[in-house]
Amino acid sequence: MFSSSHRRFNPLTGEWVLVSPHRAKRPWLGQVEKTGSNSLPSYDPNCYLCPGNLRAGGIKNEKYTGTFVFENDFAALLPREERKIDETNHPLMKASVESGICRVVCFSPRHDLTLPQMDLPNIQNVVDTWTRESVDLSAREEITYVQVFENKGAVMGCSNPHPHSQIWAQSEIPNEPAKELASQGMYYGENHRRLLHDYLEEEHRKKDRLITVNDHFTALVPFWGIWPFEILVIAHSNAQKLDDLTAAEVESLADVIKRVTTRYDNLFETSFPYSMGFHQSPADGKDHPEWVLHAHFYPPLLRSATVKKFMVGYELLSMPQRDITPEVAAERLRGLSDTVHYSMAETTS
Numbered sequence: 607m608f609s610s611s612h613r614r615f616n617p618l619t620g621e622w623v624l625v626s627p628h629r630a631k632r633p634w635l636g637q638v639e640k641t642g643s644n645s646l647p648s649y650d651p652n653c654y655l656c657p658g659n660l661r662a663g664g665i666k667n668e669k670y671t672g673t674f675v676f677e678n679d680f681a682a683l684l685p686r687e688e689r690k691i692d693e694t695n696h697p698l699m700k701a702s703v704e705s706g707i708c709r710v711v712c713f714s715p716r717h718d719l720t721l722p723q724m725d726l727p728n729i730q731n732v733v734d735t736w737t738r739e740s741v742d743l744s745a746r747e748e749i750t751y752v753q754v755f756e757n758k759g760a761v762m763g764c765s766n767p768h769p770h771s772q773i774w775a776q777s778e779i780p781n782e783p784a785k786e787l788a789s790q791g792m793y794y795g796e797n798h799r800r801l802l803h804d805y806l807e808e809e810h811r812k813k814d815r816l817i818t819v820n821d822h823f824t825a826l827v828p829f830w831g832i833w834p835f836e837i838l839v840i841a842h843s844n845a846q847k848l849d850d851l852t853a854a855e856v857e858s859l860a861d862v863i864k865r866v867t868t869r870y871d872n873l874f875e876t877s878f879p880y881s882m883g884f885h886q887s888p889a890d891g892k893d894h895p896e897w898v899l900h901a902h903f904y905p906p907l908l909r910s911a912t913v914k915k916f917m918v919g920y921e922l923l924s925m926p927q928r929d930i931t932p933e934v935a936a937e938r939l940r941g942l943s944d945t946v947h948y949s950m951a952e953t954t955s
């Protein structure tokens with residue numbers, strides 16, 4: 607059924623993706639990405655995220671030993687007091703004030719340790735930090751959404767290899783969570799069940815897109831994924847946000863993050879670039895029984911450490927398109943170790 611061109615529906619966003627499985631073998635003479643150095647120092651005196659170093663603007667980082675959080679020196683959103691906007695009163699030129707707070711979260715003092723290379727207690731510490739920050743930001747009256755995300759790798763626009771993530775908290779619900787809110791809300795209203803849990807049940811029955819399953823989370827290549835090796839991590843419980851997770855669930859989440867990122871690095875034996883982030887329920891003070899906490903991993907690499915998928919002409923003008931199917935991608939990811947990182951395999955062999 608899936609050997610010729612077809613479209614698939616993303617029930618979370620209400621959008622379609624074009625799948626062209628027959629096209630995966632086309633020759634590639636286009637852009638080849640640089641892989642970058644795989645050996646980084648554990649401390650870099652020129653890194654603005656390393657402990658004790660100076661950031662732009664002249665602020666000095668603490669000599670931190672765990673995670674480290676600071677307000678983004680070039681924040682995309684400004685606090686309420688500072689917001690100013692020119693009035694427009696034409697219906698085709700709508701604008702509205704958007705205020706917020708942007709923070710940077712360093713995973714550890716180590717300049718060279720990415721998530722798959724960190725041990726579980728330290729990854730749990732990162733999850734706990736994301737949770738603490740989300741709680742703090744959600745409690746502010748002006749905030750209705752907290753977006754936790756990581757840009758990893760120069761190819762994803764990440765400006766610094768020191769492992770870190772960002773949190774943008776803002777006064778309006780941004781586009782992607784807004785689409786998911788509408789879809790999950792409509793499904794819950796009609797079925798009295800959660801969209802993502804019904805989907806998860808079907809994926810557990812079929813098994814062909816599952817990647818890693820532990821006690822509290824499932825990682826899978828979504829049926830409607832756009833990026834070649836896209837992964838969706840879904841909470842099994844009714845957790846709506848990070849703060850709803852029990853200690854055991856946080857442990858499971860750290861485990862699933864380590865396993866997913868280990869498989870990713872093992873795929874092309876490179877530090878695998880991606881943008882990932884959590885979709886928590888809105889911080890609008892309401893209960894969201896329709897919402898299931900989940901994380902998206904959007905990696906750009908397609909066939910090697912140096913060839914990425916471009917979202918260009920047709921994708922920009924018409925709709926997202928992919929060549930290798932989610933089922934083939936899942937099979938490839940499943941065939942890799944999720945416990946032994948390739949760099950360790952090299953040193954022990």
Ligand code: H2U
Nearest residue numbers: 654661662678679680757763764765766
């Ligand atoms: P990336 O995750 O895309 O690399 O972004 C890092 C963030 O760090 C970026 O948003 C901020 C940038 O504004 N930053 C600081 O806050 N202080 C600095 O000294 C440099 C970068």
Ligand code: ZN
Nearest residue numbers: 653656717768
């Ligand atoms: Zn550093």
